[in-house]
Amino acid sequence: MSKMSDAMAGIYTVEQLANKDTAVHRLHPMVKLLTTLTFIVAVVSCGGHEPLRLVPFVFYPALLMAAAEIPYKPLLKRVLLALPFALFAGISNLIFDRSAALNILGVTVSGGTLAFVAILLKTYLCVMALLVLTSTTRLADISAQLVRLKIPPVMVNVLTMTYRYISTLLDEVSSMSTAYALRSPNSKGIRMTHMGQFAGQLLIRSVDRAERVYSAMKLRGYTGVVPGCKSAPFKGKDWIYLALVTAAVAVTRIFDIPSALGGLFGSVL
Amino acid sequence: MIEVSGLTVTYPDGTRALEDVGFSIKEGDRVALVGANGAGKSTLLMAMLGVVAATSGSVNIAGIELSKKNLSAIRAHAGLVLQNPDDQLFCASVFDDVAFGPRNMGMDEKSVAKRVDSVLADLDAEKLRDRMPHRLSGGEKRVAAIASVLAMRPSVMLFDEPTSFLDPKARRHVAQLLTRLPHTMLIATHDLDMALDICQRVIVLQSGKVLSDGPAGKQLCDSELMDSAGLELPLCLGGKI
Secondary structure (H helix, E strand, C coil), X not given: XXXXXXXXXXXXXXXXHHCCCCHHHHCCHHHHHHHHHHHHHHHHCCCCCCHHHHHXXXXXXXXXXXXXXXXXXXXXXXXXXXXXXXXXXXXXXXXXCCCEEEEECCEEEEHHHHHHHHHHHHHHHHHXXXXXXXXXXXXXXXXXXXHHCCCCHHHHHHHHHHHHHHHHHHHHHHHHHHHHHXXXXXXXXXXXXXXXXXXXXXXXXXXXXXXXHHHHHHHCCCCCCCCCCCCCCCCHHHHHHHHHHHHHHHHHHHCCHHHHHHHHHHHHC | CEEEEEEEEXXXXXXXXXXXXXXXXXXXXXXXXXXXXXXXXXHHHHHHCCCCCCCEEEEEECCEECCCCCHHHHHHHEEEECCCHHHHCCCXXXXXXXXXXXXXXXXXXXXXXXXXXXXXXXCXXXXXXXXXXXXXXXXXXXXXXXXXXXXXXXXXXXXXXXXCCCCHHHHHHHHHXXXXXXXXXXXXXXXXXXXXXXXXXXXXXXXXXXXXXEEHHHHHHCHHHHHHCCCCCCHHHCCCC
16 A cells, blocks of 8 residues: 555656756757757667766766756666666676676676676666656656657557556555455455456456547547647757757767776876 | 437447437526436437447437537537546646647647637636646546537537536536536536536436436426436435435
């Protein structure tokens, strides 16, 4: 039950953050979407054995969070949810790639370790960038921009509706769990023997709701094509932000800044 | 304005939800549709707009005969507000939900925004414009759902339990809202006090058939009729609590 409330509170927190009014929130949603996509492409395209190259990218979400007055804690908590997937994906590198790749103060670091760290860092950076985007831009604005980017409207619709009905579904699960707990006071949570029935009921209720929602859509003229909408043109500040962030991301991606800085300090020392 | 004749609906499992239902409603009339649970109220509203297929019978709204060919035309003339606003409000913001119908009608974005703002202003709901539907209170959701249908400028409004699950204040607000709308209305409801307050006429359904049809004051005061329909007198007339 408390997990359910926590999940609902978590969704609500991100929504509340997106409704703030800061310079970052006021930027055109398309600009924020494009810069986030550029950032993710740059991060993902970095070499699999170069975790150090990824370090400068950490500044992008951190600076944005500071400018948008977004607290770190709730976002970091959400990043942690994604890390187990990265751990599973990266762990095989540790096992299978044991070739020596680096020697730090006499300690040999394998290629697998570098790849593992790189996967963790990439996951952190990409998820954090997306969380910052959703914390500074309302979902309605993001989905409108996705349609403008020619993402198939059906996919955008599915995304919007999934998000829209998560809280309704959680409410449904919560009331079913309460009804179950009230009539099964001695069991902690739903027993495995009842889980099938519980999930089945939830599925049936969801299908019924989907049918009613579809009827509501048809009654208002829906024919399978989601009508598009125009959005406001870019302002000067949007262009400046887009140019600066794209340039900064491109420079960070093209040039090996950590090595350059290391070389610089090395020659000074 | 609305002509329903011999309307029969049989579900695939053989259940007869409506049987030979017929009535007519004049332009501007506000008519309540009452009946016990399972009497066929929601099915009738759905069948009138072709969401549920009728086995036989005819429906004519604003001169348009219900048929597969005329579905979009009839739905442009008559709007249905569903019982559960969570089924009706499926977009990421109230603005998008209210704009959904007008956009589907092919209106340009400037006119859509104008239409949405004017509908929300009519319902004193401007503050809901940029809110997320799932974060609204029950009463606010109901108002947003009504706005989403009104934005299509229908001449006929069908309501399925517009005051269910609402606290007394929100219930009164929705009831007052309905009296302010100039549309021809058919309101399926269990709220007999509201029906008595705002409707001139009442159609009583029982087991999918029209049991009685007449003036609201007369029908809802008839304890024998209410009893045979599985209903009770409105509380204001001494109905049991």
